[in-house]
Amino acid sequence: MQRSPVVRARGITKSFGDVVALDGVDLDVASGQVHGLVGPNGAGKTTLLGLLLGLAVADGGSLEILGTPVGRALAVPDGVAGFVDGPGLYPSLTARQNLTALASLRGNADGGAVERALEQVGLTDVADDRIRGFSLGMRQRLGLAAALLTTPRLLVLDEPANGLDPAGKRHVHRVITELAANGTAVVLSSHRMDDLAALCSEVTVLATGRVVFSGPLSKLAAESGELDYRLLTSDPAAAHQVAEGVTGLGVLPGRDGPDADVLVVRGPVPALDELVVRLVGDGVAIRELAPVVTPLEAAFLALTGAGGGPGPTEGGTR
Numbered sequence: 001m002q003r004s005p006v007v008r009a010r011g012i013t014k015s016f017g018d019v020v021a022l023d024g025v026d027l028d029v030a031s032g033q034v035h036g037l038v039g040p041n042g043a044g045k046t047t048l049l050g051l052l053l054g055l056a057v058a059d060g061g062s063l064e065i066l067g068t069p070v071g072r073a074l075a076v077p078d079g080v081a082g083f084v085d086g087p088g089l090y091p092s093l094t095a096r097q098n099l100t101a102l103a104s105l106r107g108n109a110d111g112g113a114v115e116r117a118l119e120q121v122g123l124t125d126v127a128d129d130r131i132r133g134f135s136l137g138m139r140q141r142l143g144l145a146a147a148l149l150t151t152p153r154l155l156v157l158d159e160p161a162n163g164l165d166p167a168g169k170r171h172v173h174r175v176i177t178e179l180a181a182n183g184t185a186v187v188l189s190s191h192r193m194d195d196l197a198a199l200c201s202e203v204t205v206l207a208t209g210r211v212v213f214s215g216p217l218s219k220l221a222a223e224s225g226e227l228d229y230r231l232l233t234s235d236p237a238a239a240h241q242v243a244e245g246v247t248g249l250g251v252l253p254g255r256d257g258p259d260a261d262v263l264v265v266r267g268p269v270p271a272l273d274e275l276v277v278r279l280v281g282d283g284v285a286i287r288e289l290a291p292v293v294t295p296l297e298a299a300f301l302a303l304t305g306a307g308g309g310p311g312p313t314e315g316g317t318r
């Protein structure tokens, strides 16, 4: 597959008054690539995606999209589709009417395209419902369907995972994967690393307007140091004592509430192995031992300083 550059941004800066939203950002996206833009709230993701869509102009730096330099005008080359801050739709029209109106505005009278787009995002069953009553996830999917009407060469999606239920997520994943397989470059953002892990091969991590990491996901995962692990046993008090006796293992302060029985420990893998061996030797049963956050999430939190303690996790013995 040809991998021509679709986005080439160098040293992009953008401020709103005193707020520096983007501070020397570089971004490279090749055709057929699904590129994740990840960072905590306020990192500058929406601002950067807005520049790619021609909704705003950078203060400095250079931006090339599909080989064309983007100048001072609020315009980008044909072949760019997507939306930030939710798609612009007519609330009093149905999903099908919205797409049909968009298709005819673009001179695309092929009714089949509308039906295909509805099918692709899984909205066929609600195609004749007014979108006023649509959930955020359904609106996101309809916005994606609108983008599909144009066969984009660059698709830009801001936080597409927001509000999606598992079925919606599956549809969106499939659409994005198929587009990329056909050569579309996709740039999508999320404030959560785990949203992107399944979809993206490359990520750019932003923190307060600066790129703190750019490259393959595998490389990002390797950047995480020692992880915190949740440990649930048949005897939390005994486990605590054993853990404190293992060299190189830190025991983190316990938490109240439903997790009061969960011990959080941090250390290198050999120390964890030692802990498991000793617990079993002492007759303490291990019910769960799992990283509090995945290596990817850990690297993300470390890079962006968005820590503030472990977030909610789904545990499981791994």
Ligand SMILES: Nc1ncnc2c1ncn2[C@@H]1O[C@H](COP(=O)(O)OP(=O)(O)O)[C@@H](O)[C@H]1O
Binding pocket: 016, 019, 020, 021, 039, 040, 041, 042, 043, 044, 045, 046, 047, 048
């Ligand atoms: N139109 C605007 N006017 C003023 N400040 C803005 C505007 N858009 C974004 N900002 C500021 O720029 C920073 C980056 O915002 P944004 O790009 O929306 O971040 P993200 O999408 O990563 O949450 C934030 O501090 C935000 O408050």
Ligand SMILES: [Mg+2]
Binding pocket: 045, 046, 047, 158
């Ligand atoms: Mg945003």
